[in-house]
Amino acid sequence: MTDDRRGKVKITIAPDSNEGTNNTIASEAEHAPSQPMIVGQAETPVSDQPEEIPQVDLLEEARKEADENRDRWTRAVAELENYRKRMAQERSRFQKYQYEYLLRDLLPVLDNLQRALDHCSQAGTSDSFTEGVCMIAGMFRDIMERYGIKEIKALGEPFDPQFHEAIARMPSTDGRSNIVVEEMEKGYLYHDRLLRPARVVVSAEVGQETGS
Numbered sequence: 001m002t003d004d005r006r007g008k009v010k011i012t013i014a015p016d017s018n019e020g021t022n023n024t025i026a027s028e029a030e031h032a033p034s035q036p037m038i039v040g041q042a043e044t045p046v047s048d049q050p051e052e053i054p055q056v057d058l059l060e061e062a063r064k065e066a067d068e069n070r071d072r073w074t075r076a077v078a079e080l081e082n083y084r085k086r087m088a089q090e091r092s093r094f095q096k097y098q099y100e101y102l103l104r105d106l107l108p109v110l111d112n113l114q115r116a117l118d119h120c121s122q123a124g125t126s127d128s129f130t131e132g133v134c135m136i137a138g139m140f141r142d143i144m145e146r147y148g149i150k151e152i153k154a155l156g157e158p159f160d161p162q163f164h165e166a167i168a169r170m171p172s173t174d175g176r177s178n179i180v181v182e183e184m185e186k187g188y189l190y191h192d193r194l195l196r197p198a199r200v201v202v203s204a205e206v207g208q209e210t211g212s
Contacts, residue, residue, distance in 0.1 A: 096148075096191060097190065097191070097193060099147055100190055100193070100195065103144065103147060103149055103190060103195065104195055104196065106140075106144070107188060107195070107196055109140070110137070110140050110141070110144065111185065111186070113133060113136060113137040113140060114137060114186075116133050116137075117130070117133060117134055117137055120133070144188075148190055148191045149188050149189070149190060149195065150188065150189045151186055151187070151188060151189075152164075152186070152187035152188060152189060152197070152198045154180045154183050154186075154187060154198040154200050155180055155181075155182070155183045155200075156179065156180060156181075157179070157180050158178055158179060158180075159178045159179065159180055159200070159202045162194070163187055163189075163194065163197055163198060164180060164187065164197055164198050164199075164200050164202075165187075165197040165198065165199050165200065166200060166201070166202045167184060167199050167200070167201065168201045168202075169201065169202050169203070169204040170182075170201055170202075170203060170204065171203070171204060171205075172203035172204060172205060173203075176203060177203055177204055177205045178202055178203065178204075179202065179203045180198075180200040180201070180202060180203075181200075181201055181202065181203045182200065182201035183198060183199075183200050183201075184199045184200060184201065185198065185199040186198055187199075
């Protein structure tokens with residue numbers, strides 16, 4: 001039996017490597033990417049001259065600012081000094097009159113002691129009790145004077161509305177009018193301030209209404 005199988009030989013022809021390379025280079029050269037172009041943008045000319053900057057006198061500006069600051073500082077110092085003076089005056093005034101309300105409330109006590117002494121004097125009594133009341137009244141007056149309390153002189157003086165309060169009028173016996181002829185309640189000064197006016201009876205000319 002004869003074998004009909006025959007050997008088959010496949011021949012492959014390789015392309016020329018140089019030719020393929022040249023073709024690839026040529027293709028890439030033909031399709032090289034192009035650079036992007038900016039459309040509508042105008043070229044800005046570059047100037048060699050520097051930009052002009054407005055000249056400012058820095059020294060003059062600094063002097064002006066310093067003058068303004070000094071003026072504000074001077075006014076602030078003056079206001080502070082005035083404030084200190086006002087506070088010092090207020091403090092001194094407060095210390096001078098700090099017992100005004102207390103002393104005013106104590107005046108009726110002194111009035112009652114004086115009325116008790118006047119009653120004993122009119123009655124002509126003089127005993128240990130009266131002497132004790134007299135001593136207490138004297139001590140009371142000394143304390144009041146120590147704190148700046150002074151009696152207002154009224155009896156026999158011309159009527160002064162700044163220190164006297166007229167509660168009645170009576171005909172004059174010596175022809176003088178507006179003279180304090182009777183003192184119903186003593187008046188007092190606290191240093192140079194009126195603590196209580198003296199309540200008095202004032203003389204009037206004959207024919208004038210009394211009690212007004």
